Amino acid sequence: MPADPLSWETVDRETAYTCPGFDIVNETVRLPDGTETDFDYLSEPASVCILPFTPDGDVVCIEEWRQAVGRVNRGLPVGGTEPDDDDLEAAARRELAEETGHEAESLEELVTVEPSNGISDSVMHFFVARGCRPTAEQRLDYNESIRVVQTSLEELLSSIESGDLRDGRTVLGVSYYQLFATEAEKSGQ
Structure with missing residues (x-):
């Protein structure tokens, strides 16, 4: 061909x-x-982004210092895959636990994107995590400064709409979820 x-x-x-x-x-x-x-x-290696819901339907977010933009950024847990990751779900579970100290009852794939394919070979795999509960302490990398917060999906959507939430990965994951998740999936939060 x-x-x-x-x-x-x-x-x-x-x-x-x-x-x-x-x-x-x-x-x-x-x-x-x-x-x-x-x-x-x-x-860079492929990465995973997790939209984690608690059993009550709140979203587990992180607030993290982002040196490139000089401010604390609110967003979803995200991390790179490691060479020894068995699969993407294992990477998503690991990153959720490391950044938030939470574990999920279930994970499902949401979407895979190339967020900046004009300047990068990055591939990001989005997951929805349900039944997230704190089970351990965070295990942050040496260069991470992260605070864990919970908020409603409605608050995240409002922050996206107003432009207050600017993290591209979070905007994409939450917006995709809102647009394409079925009502049955949304009620399963």
């Missing part, structure tokens, strides 16, 4: 910079018109 006429050919690839969590990759590419140019992008 011939390549799509829009596709680029990778001529050369090297890692320009590496640090814990991601790499910056530099590629020499050939464009459809034959022009060769450089293209840089961020490369």
Whole structure:
């Protein structure tokens, strides 16, 4: 099958910079018109984002310092997958426990997206977690400053609508859930 006429050919690839969590990759590419140019992008492992509901239907959120934007950010628990993760659900359960100290009775897949595929190879897998209860202490990474809070789904939606909640992963996960989850799924909170 011939390549799509829009596709680029990778001529050369090297890692320009590496640090814990991601790499910056530099590629020499050939464009459809034959022009060769450089293209840089961020490369990172797949990650999981969890929309965790308590048995009472509240959402377990985190408030975390975000150095890049210089403020505390409210959002959903998110974390990268590890090489020894058996599956994405195991990664979601681990990240939920590490960041919030909560465990879920059940998890279900919500959606998988490429949140910034113009500048990154990131893939994010969203899950809905139900029956979340605190069972242990947080196990934060050395560079995480996280406070756990609970709020209603309605409050999250209101914060998204007003622009007060700006975390893209949270906006996407909550909005997708609100738009596409069935009423039966929503009542199962």
